[in-house]
Amino acid sequence: MSSAVTRARIVEIADRLFYERGYQHTSFADIGAAVGLSRGNFYYHFKSKDSILDAVIESRVASTRRMLAEWETEHDDPADRIMRFVEIVVTNGPDIRAHGCPVGTLNTELAKLDHALRGRARELFTVFRTWLRDQFALLGHADQADDLAMHVLTFSQGVAVLSNAYRDEEFVRREVDRMRDWLSTYSR
Amino acid sequence: MSSAVTRARIVEIADRLFYERGYQHTSFADIGAAVGLSRGNFYYHFKSKDSILDAVIESRVASTRRMLAEWETEHDDPADRIMRFVEIVVTNGPDIRAHGCPVGTLNTELAKLDHALRGRARELFTVFRTWLRDQFALLGHADQADDLAMHVLTFSQGVAVLSNAYRDEEFVRREVDRMRDWLSTYSR
DNA sequence: GTCTATAGTAGGATAGAC
């Protein structure tokens, strides 16, 4: 198989496993078994486990940007776009209940490890933060746009952690409703 | 040294290291170096790493209950007690910026590991949840007390994750102010 | 109750054949 295709498959599988089991808890053997490659062969594609993580983060940043760009074409009203983000916790409810937020849990894990790629992982938050900030600015709240963006991120992370701990779908819906009410005070 | 004292010291050190570095990332050698005990000697006190974790959780549950009981003697108004909880993210700001919330990060990590003690760790959340629920009930909101308690927990977890990722003290203060405003609508 | 020595395993990483 071509190098590029195999590399992309490794990143895709590693992405899923890092999310489901965590970075530390995922071994080369795990990725190899899922991809269908021998352990030693990874080193043809990546020079270390960290470099796989780097590629995974890069891939997540890119796919997040694509998703946000798509939301912009699907909704003209910035408030609808923001609600689209808020509702991720419902849309991806099963994954989040099982494994938490992919961005939040990765940042939390890398912070404990004091890992070199902690800063790169934080960029994943920043992609959302910047985009949310822009939406609030479009709604006419340029002066407090970043603060409001952070508040929406705070909501999403809090819901993700507790929905993961309690696996409670109803709790998530109540929090989303509360957020919708809050957001309506900032809409046009 | 007596068995009980050594055991208590192991739990205390392990508690701190599990918080600072995470459970997986903390080895017996790490704990041993900090306590001043040889690796092999742990097994006189604990039969496995998991049993140390169990003791750490037990210890955290007990100290949390003590803390909450103390808050009840210090504040007569349930709203003041709730604010005392809300302000943990400021009071323990440096630790939370550096290592996240001890309860949230442990729950997140154990969920990824699908660890046997996940349920025990969740009790740590439940201690706070039940106490907060009781305070809202005292404020006359018995019908929605658990929902309000979960909302306060959601705030604390969201703030902890983002304050850990961005190490931003001002962000925390803004969120606490927002929470104070919200809480005032439920006070007497 | 504490120590050293060591077994046993798993994981990251490398070398070299095909």
Place this chain on the structure above:
DNA sequence: GTCTATCCTACTATAGAC
């Protein structure tokens, strides 16, 4: 590009001396 074989290190856990 992929494989097997292997090295090295770190870790959990046990055995047995003191």
